[in-house]
Amino acid sequence: MKHIIVPIDFSKESINGLRLAITFANRFNCDIQMVYVQKYPTDLTPGRFEEEHRSAEQKFEELLTEYSPKMLESANLSFIVKKGKIYREVVNQAHAFEDSVIVCSTHGASGFEEFFIGSNAFRIISATDCPVVTIRHGSMPRDIQKIVLPIDITTDTRQKVPVTAEFAKAFNAEVHVIGVATLQTDEIDLKLNAYTKQVCNYLKERDIRFQTASLRGDNITDITIEYALDVNADLVSIMTEQNIALSDFVLFSYAQQMLSKSPIPVLSVTPK
Structure with a gap:
């Protein structure tokens, strides 16, 4: 940076x-x-x-x-x-x-507005390949000590790891690598375990402290935020979807919900 x-x-x-x-x-x-x-x-x-x-x-x-x-x-x-x-x-x-x-x-949102993107912050995120950190009302950390890094079963999920590691290294922060999914099957568990192991090896090679956890729930956004609050995290790192039409800013995806709902600053990384 x-x-x-x-x-x-x-x-x-x-x-x-x-x-x-x-x-x-x-x-x-x-x-x-x-x-x-x-x-x-x-x-x-x-x-x-x-x-x-x-x-x-x-x-x-x-x-x-x-x-x-x-x-x-x-x-x-x-x-x-x-x-x-x-x-x-x-x-x-x-x-x-x-x-x-x-x-x-992001200037925050409430009620139904949580699921509708109208602010320039969201337009910025969808229009750039630069990492973007968004902050909502009352979520101003003085230091970055813990970073939550959710890993899902998509192929892009690991692309946010190098940028997240940069932040962790700069702050000597601990990274919480959490495998997240809405279902629990042998296939999903195998893939998440493999992805999580790769991420942990990447962090270990760079002398970055980390912890791991596995979470399942109906709404990945909610379980990620709940976990982040439980461990007093200062930053959540996510991937953002590209090719979102600016005329159709409706928040139903995991990434968009996270940007709109998280009380903790969010680091958004765009897939290459």
Whole structure:
């Protein structure tokens, strides 16, 4: 990780994203760039549009004054004001740098809204191949000591392991490798055991502490979150599905439910 991109709309939730990004930056010794995007096309008059731009720059200067001292001297905190579609401009900014991670707030959800994606955080995740860490209301860890790494029977499930290991190594965190499934059959158990063993060997070779567990339940999201809360985890690492139509953001998949429901920050990794 060399750069962290943080979408900012100056809400309390987006500032939590910045605070979490600083925690990461201080461990990885990397730079942070905050991004504010003015919606364009806009109904604002040219004068009001320029006023919004100046106001954003002024607020960013205040954030620099408050948060730059919290970063390592070798790291840089900067900002940029862009115009366009919010999720697209944030993704473009992340892709402009090598080895970037995006940290952003999902702004939370409740009731039926848990199963409908409308926020830019979810659009960002589906539009980039960069790792994305999302944070909801009140889930601001000061350190990453335990990471939950759910492993399922899909072939892509292990692709998140190298990125997760990077985070674990940087924080000297313990990884909880959990085999998850909705059914318990000999075939599923064999595959999960084989995948879990491969992951544990990968972690062992890198001197990363780990524990293992096997979970079964009707809803993989719920049993993963319940386990993460039980062990006081600070991060959950998941794979995200690609090729999700932006016009059809309905949350029924495991990954999408996790992003919407987890009270713990979620690291989302895109399958290659």
